Amino acid sequence: xxxxxxxxxxxxxxxxxxxxxxxxxxxxxxxxxYAAAFHKIHESSGxxxxxFNLAAALxxxxxxxxxGVWGFFWGFLLLEMIAWVQIGRGAxxxxxxxxxxxxxxxxxxxxGFLDRAEQARQAGEDPARFETLAANxxxxxxxxxxxxxxxxxxxxxxxxxxxxxxxxxxxAQGVWSNVVYEKQYSAWRIEPDKTEAGVKSRNLLLxxxxxLTIAPLTVYKFTVGESxxxxxxxxxxxxxxxxxxxxxxxxxxxxxxxxxxxxxxIVAGVRSVLDALTxxxxxxxxxxxxxxxxxxxxxxxxxxxxxxxxxSLAYVAFLGYWEISMETVALVGxxxxxxxxxGIPCGIWFGxxxxxxxxxxxxxxxxxxxxxxxxxxxxxxxxxxxNPPGILATIIFGMPPVIRLTALGMxxxxxxxxxxxxxxxxxxxxxxxxxxxxxxxxSIMTGVxxxxxxxxxxxxIISLIGGGGLGKVILEALQYAAKGPGLLGGIAILLCxxxxxxxxxxxxxxx
Amino acid sequence: xxxxxxxxxxxxxVFGPRADxxxxxxxxxxxxxxxxxxxxxxxxxxxxxxxxxxRGEIFCIMGLSGSGKSTLxxxxxxxxxxxxxxxxxxxxxxxxxxxxxxxQVRAQTIGMVFQHMALMPxxxxxxxxxxxxxIRKVTKSKRWAISDHALALVDLVGYEDRLPRELSGGMQQxxxxxxxxxxxxxxxxxxxxxxxxxxxxxMQLQDQFKALVAQLQKTTLFITHDLDEAIRIGHRIAxxxxxxxxxxxxxxxIVTNPADDYVRDFVQGISKLKxxxxxxxxxxxxxxxxxxxxxxxxxxxxxxxxxIDLSVGTDIPVVITAEGREIGVVxxxxxxxxxxxxxx
Numbered sequence: 001x002x003x004x005x006x007x008x009x010x011x012x013x014x015x016x017x018x019x020x021x022x023x024x025x026x027x028x029x030x031x032x033x034y035a036a037a038f039h040k041i042h043e044s045s046g047x048x049x050x051x052f053n054l055a056a057a058l059x060x061x062x063x064x065x066x067x068g069v070w071g072f073f074w075g076f077l078l079l080e081m082i083a084w085v086q087i088g089r090g091a092x093x094x095x096x097x098x099x100x101x102x103x104x105x106x107x108x109x110x111x112g113f114l115d116r117a118e119q120a121r122q123a124g125e126d127p128a129r130f131e132t133l134a135a136n137x138x139x140x141x142x143x144x145x146x147x148x149x150x151x152x153x154x155x156x157x158x159x160x161x162x163x164x165x166x167x168x169x170x171x172a173q174g175v176w177s178n179v180v181y182e183k184q185y186s187a188w189r190i191e192p193d194k195t196e197a198g199v200k201s202r203n204l205l206l207x208x209x210x211x212l213t214i215a216p217l218t219v220y221k222f223t224v225g226e227s228x229x230x231x232x233x234x235x236x237x238x239x240x241x242x243x244x245x246x247x248x249x250x251x252x253x254x255x256x257x258x259x260x261x262x263x264x265x266i267v268a269g270v271r272s273v274l275d276a277l278t279x280x281x282x283x284x285x286x287x288x289x290x291x292x293x294x295x296x297x298x299x300x301x302x303x304x305x306x307x308x309x310x311x312s313l314a315y316v317a318f319l320g321y322w323e324i325s326m327e328t329v330a331l332v333g334x335x336x337x338x339x340x341x342x343g344i345p346c347g348i349w350f351g352x353x354x355x356x357x358x359x360x361x362x363x364x365x366x367x368x369x370x371x372x373x374x375x376x377x378x379x380x381x382x383x384x385x386x387n388p389p390g391i392l393a394t395i396i397f398g399m400p401p402v403i404r405l406t407a408l409g410m411x412x413x414x415x416x417x418x419x420x421x422x423x424x425x426x427x428x429x430x431x432x433x434x435x436x437x438x439x440x441x442x443s444i445m446t447g448v449x450x451x452x453x454x455x456x457x458x459x460x461i462i463s464l465i466g467g468g469g470l471g472k473v474i475l476e477a478l479q480y481a482a483k484g485p486g487l488l489g490g491i492a493i494l495l496c497x498x499x500x501x502x503x504x505x506x507x508x509x510x511x
Numbered sequence: 512x513x514x515x516x517x518x519x520x521x522x523x524x525v526f527g528p529r530a531d532x533x534x535x536x537x538x539x540x541x542x543x544x545x546x547x548x549x550x551x552x553x554x555x556x557x558x559x560x561x562x563x564x565x566r567g568e569i570f571c572i573m574g575l576s577g578s579g580k581s582t583l584x585x586x587x588x589x590x591x592x593x594x595x596x597x598x599x600x601x602x603x604x605x606x607x608x609x610x611x612x613x614x615q616v617r618a619q620t621i622g623m624v625f626q627h628m629a630l631m632p633x634x635x636x637x638x639x640x641x642x643x644x645x646i647r648k649v650t651k652s653k654r655w656a657i658s659d660h661a662l663a664l665v666d667l668v669g670y671e672d673r674l675p676r677e678l679s680g681g682m683q684q685x686x687x688x689x690x691x692x693x694x695x696x697x698x699x700x701x702x703x704x705x706x707x708x709x710x711x712x713x714m715q716l717q718d719q720f721k722a723l724v725a726q727l728q729k730t731t732l733f734i735t736h737d738l739d740e741a742i743r744i745g746h747r748i749a750x751x752x753x754x755x756x757x758x759x760x761x762x763x764x765i766v767t768n769p770a771d772d773y774v775r776d777f778v779q780g781i782s783k784l785k786x787x788x789x790x791x792x793x794x795x796x797x798x799x800x801x802x803x804x805x806x807x808x809x810x811x812x813x814x815x816x817x818x819i820d821l822s823v824g825t826d827i828p829v830v831i832t833a834e835g836r837e838i839g840v841v842x843x844x845x846x847x848x849x850x851x852x853x854x855x
Contacts, residue, residue: 417631419590419625419629420623424622424642424646424690424694425615426619427646439633440665
């Protein structure tokens with residue numbers, strides 16, 4: 001232990017020298033000024049320390065760039081530009097230009113009518129009609145001229161407003177800059193390698209270049225009435241779009257024809273799962289199915305859920321949605337079964353192999369974030385329309401949670417338990433079967449539940465590509481704006497979802 | 512039966528992606544640890560460890576955290592592969608074994624106990640204990656019988672059907688010990704088994720464990736960071752520092768004759784009363800020229816505690832005997848110095 005003399009907190013003195021040396025190392029140029037400013041900030045206990053950085057006020061964003069305070073740079077570059085645009089509009093913006101032009105035009109036309117009135121008089125006709133027209137036009141021209149004058153007069157106000165804004169922003173920068181710079185100094189003390197410090201000419205040049213490219217163009221575009229078209233819209237080439245789109249279309253068509261066999265067998269596989277479920281749910285007499293569902297609800301989640309289930313089934317049945325609801329359940333069930341059968345092994349693999357997971361993660365992200373409408377199109381191209389393609393679309397959306405949560409659960413298995421099993425001679429298969437999967441099971445179950453809910457939420461969307469079930473009812477109601485049928489069908493979907501969710505959650509909780 | 516139970520010779524472990532290169536460089540150039548870290552980005556976990564443990568011995572490996580003791584012991588069942596060196600168990604070279612042979616050895620010859628118990632939370636106590644047998648595909652009736660027996664050994668009758676989380680820390684670790692004993696292994700590896708327990712429970716378990724192992728005649732490698740525990744349990748102690756075995760010896764040898772300052776610092780606070788024996792502090796009887804009439808007598812194996820009891824009632828030194836022969840004397844001065852740890 002080193003010897004430490006204990007000093008009362010009130011007697012501890014600030015070691016200015018060490019601090020100043022550190023600040024000098026950070027600030028580089030003008031170290032003395034920043035040491036004094038930071039000192040003031042450190043001494044201050046008020047809301048806003050009273051320091052004023054003249055360089056920051058005058059140079060503005062350039063100062064921030066030079067010192068590498070980039071957040072400050074962008075913020076005040078934007079604010080100063082607002083002020084400069086106002087100043088520009090006021091100073092050379094030609095505010096009444098369009099009104100003035102109109103006045104000119106009207107005056108010309110009035111003069112034209114006066115000429116016609118003169119000609120008519122010479123020809124011995126009645127010039128009164130032309131004279132009235134000319135007088136009206138002259139009046140309109142006067143109005144336009146007045147508007148133009150008013151706008152011109154307003155220019156001064158705008159100019160003053162812009163100057164005021166600029167002054168406020170400059171003051172703000174002067175007052176605030178040292179505070180922000182002190183924060184950067186504190187950050188620099190923690191991570192000297194990753195924080196900008198001192199004055200760097202590279203930063204200064206970058207800052208000037210940014211200001212020069214951004215500010216003049218923007219101010220020009222906002223203050224000049226007629227800016228060149230190149231500044232208004234990006235010179236996009238329509239041909240590129242057409243060519244790319246048709247190229248893609250050809251590729252997709254070729255792939256669809258080329259892989260027709262593979263795609264058809266996938267559809268056949270999905271259809272067989274769906275058919276099995278459909279036979280079980282619709283082929284079986286409805287009293288049997290209803291009774292089985294209620295009993296399952298009772299066993300899995302208790303009497304309250306069973307009563308709720310019975311009530312929901314009654315609603316569905318009495319409104320004639322029975323068969324179509326069971327079709328929905330079969331669709332969701334088939335999607336969930338396929339998700340689980342593929343997803344859990346994938347999750348186990350991704351949980352064990354970091355490399356595999358790093359490849360899979362962007363794909364999973366894509367599957368979840370891509371709007372369903374986008375992949376409905378290729379699905380139609382490859383798999384056609386109807387229930388099986390609908391199930392495939394559902395799988396794309398529904399599979400990520402079970403994969404992710406299985407992988408998460410696998411990674412969460414404590415290493416020491418795995419090590420113990422290995423130390424007692426377990427093979428990899430025994431380790432997986434006896435330790436990893438049982439310990440990951442709660443997470444896997446959460447994943448399955450999430451997947452079920454995600455699949456349910458796809459029910460309506462897949463009706464767009466010919467999927468049946470309750471989604472079709474909603475879609476039809478939507479097409480004819482049929483409020484009643486739409487609402488009844490919506491409630492039926494809601495009840496189906498709630499019943500499935502309650503039963504599944506209850507079942508998992510028991511384990 | 513002449514082969515030692517565990518024999519390590521020249522075991523090195525270098526961690527890092529370029530471990531083999533680093534190992535070659537160490538062999539060729541004799542690099543130090545910081546040099547290895549700088550040149551290859553590799554950490555030397557164990558450095559040239561060699562020792563033999565005869566059958567039935569409790570061999571303690573003592574060191575602070577990060578000294579490589581857990582790493583070292585994991586080489587014995589190849590949970591960690593050595594970078595260099597050989598490991599023999601009962602005369603068989605472990606490092607040359609195929610995966611299935613290795614699994615066989617892990618399941619039958621080695622039992623391991625872990626610091627954090629590492630019980631499976633979803634299995635009952637009995638099924639946890641039976642797991643090594645389950646791996647070996649022992650029938651359920653047989654493994655239940657065996658695990659009930661193992662639980663009886665650690666005094667946990669009546670808890671067979673509980674889940675591990677329902678048991679206290681000390682009881683959980685007893686389950687861990689029962690699991691290690693269940694397959695009746697010749698060798699036990701104990702990785703800081705009692706470190707996470709509170710002192711009173713720890714002491715109870717130490718005594719219980721010592722008695723159990725003495726009865727079952729298990730060769731034990733016992734890792735600890737607590738020298739008191741090592742002295743209490745171990746026949747011999749190896750002291751590790753930064754991956755190197757600094758000293759191997761009995762508790763008395765280490766306490767009376769520490770190999771370097773590091774070990775000396777360690778043993779300073781240890782009570783010598785039960786450790787230091789008469790033959791270490793006695794002076795030869797030949798050179799002694801004082802009155803020895805009516806002197807109390809003690810065997811050379813008597814510890815300081817006993818010698819104090821003998822010499823408290825008299826001013827005459829204690830005469831030390833070996834097989835009935837008088838071989839030395841312990842004066843009061845020597846006794847007091849002995850309590851201090853042999854200071855001259």
